[in-house]
Amino acid sequence: MIGPRTYGPRLIGGLAFGVLAVFFVIPLIFMIVVSFYQPDPMGFYKVDFVWENYGKFFSSFYYTVSFRSLYSAALGAVLVVALAFPLVLFVSDLSRRMQLFWIILLLSLMCLSEVIIGFAWLILMSESAGLPRLLEWVGLWKNPRSLSPSFGAMMIGLVFLGFSIVSLILYPSVSRRDRNIEEAAVTLGTPPALVFYKILIPTFRTSLVSVTLTMFVYLLGVFVMPTMLGRPKDWTMTVIISDKALGDANLPLGAALAVVMLIVTVLVLIVSALLTRRRAT
């Protein structure tokens, strides 16, 4: 017997479940249903059952775009983690005071909205005010052009967006790690420069994979960065979906694309989870 049975936690859990059901599952079902409706230029949709919307997905444009979003989200996620993990390692070895400084810096980055960050980069990469001008002034670039919109600019935006989140997720376990493990590796002949690859990455592999997957899903849903910093052909599925659903008032096509995206995302997650589990044993 642990103690008298209390209903508090169950009640809260039940409430949370209820909220999730109402605000996630029901819209999801609605979305799936709508994806089979007929588009109606005059009034969003007509109730029907057609495969036409899914058919459109396999026409090359949407197909390419969906893989492009998978690609940019995956690349973004890998880049974010590849940059954030070394930084967190570096920060965790600083003095307490400096660590606190970095944590506050990262937290304050997280407080900025996507739109503000997007604008900031837009200005930084613009022809008239930003980095290109600086490069011209230094003499490194003769005829500067704006660096955005471009795939690279969008990537920078995505990485910036995910950076503080990933850093703060990794920080607790990295700062509490047993430093003796790295020292043991050195006493066994590992050159200090290789400790990162031979010990730290394998030790944190599970957390690195899971935080990369989290970032992947997060970046798939990012909307502002691609529209602000990317060219139309860099636009991710999220942008296309809202463009179709809201811009063209074609809700059924938007819904069908969203369903396909959801299925692909879940498949990617399942496959990566299976792969990591197999390697862990």
Place this chain on the structure above:
Amino acid sequence: MHNRMIGGGALRLATAIKGAKMAELTITNLRKSFGTFEALKDISIAVEDGEFICLLGGSGCGKTTLLRLIAGLETHNSGDILLGGQDLTQIPCHKRNIGMVFQSLALFPHLNVGDNIAYGMRLRGTPAKEADTEVARLLDMVGLTGLGKRAASALSGGQRQRVAIARALALQPQIFLMDEPFSALDAALRDQMQEEVKRIQRNLGVTTVFVTHDQREAMALADRIVVMNGGMIEQAGAPDVLYSRPATRFVATFIGINNILERDGQRPIAVRPEAITLDTKGDGLTGQILRQRRLGALLEREIKVGGQTLHQSEIAGNGPSFEDGATVTLSWSDDKAWALPA
């Protein structure tokens, strides 16, 4: 061969007579500071080839810093560390041929038992077959035959200790360093591990430096104990020398229980509890029995003599028995009273 009991000077003499082996590890005037804190103040010590040394002291005495300097995990401020005639301070940690067991054990969590032990060999490009045979041999040596495929996390505390020891010895190190490896184990397991480490060390003949704060552990393991305090060596000597002939007041009270008796105009003396016999009459110090407790075979008493509480112990039943509060006369033979520096 018990002439080691005589202490550091005699030890050097004994080795000189043997004439065969030079001191394997020689540390001279070693200093190390962290900021304004002087962790090591002028440490000098010579460790013989194959010798088992315990660095003993309380927390902050510098024992772990000294070990880490030998390992190359810290950089020294001044002084020399020579291993087999080679200047160790010029060699980075990963190129020194050392085996180290950490307090936290620091097993690689992503590798199984066998791969942990084989890590160093793999790094040096030892052929897989050869490494496998060696891992099997090391597992046998530490009593973990057949557990090579287990995850390190699936082992018990004592088994993990053995893996850490096997891993440290896998590269046949010139010197074996251990940093309080058994502090997390319960008493029975600790005793068992001490015996095993001693056995393995004797068989391999590897020069060993073992850091501990536990004097019982140091007594059980060491050929020679180096007692450290405040970044300096108080005394280095065989366990029984430290016990019966402490060089300083610190050593006299740090190792075991001791009674320090001040004398007017003379150096104070240290008398061990078991050297004191009690009687109801006779001349000498008199005192009153404060407390008596029987611990199995041993009877321990606290006796109030003047303003001081002295300790006395004997095998129960070997002496007369007294009531609590009884007035007794204390006596000891002169050769059991050790004069300390003033």
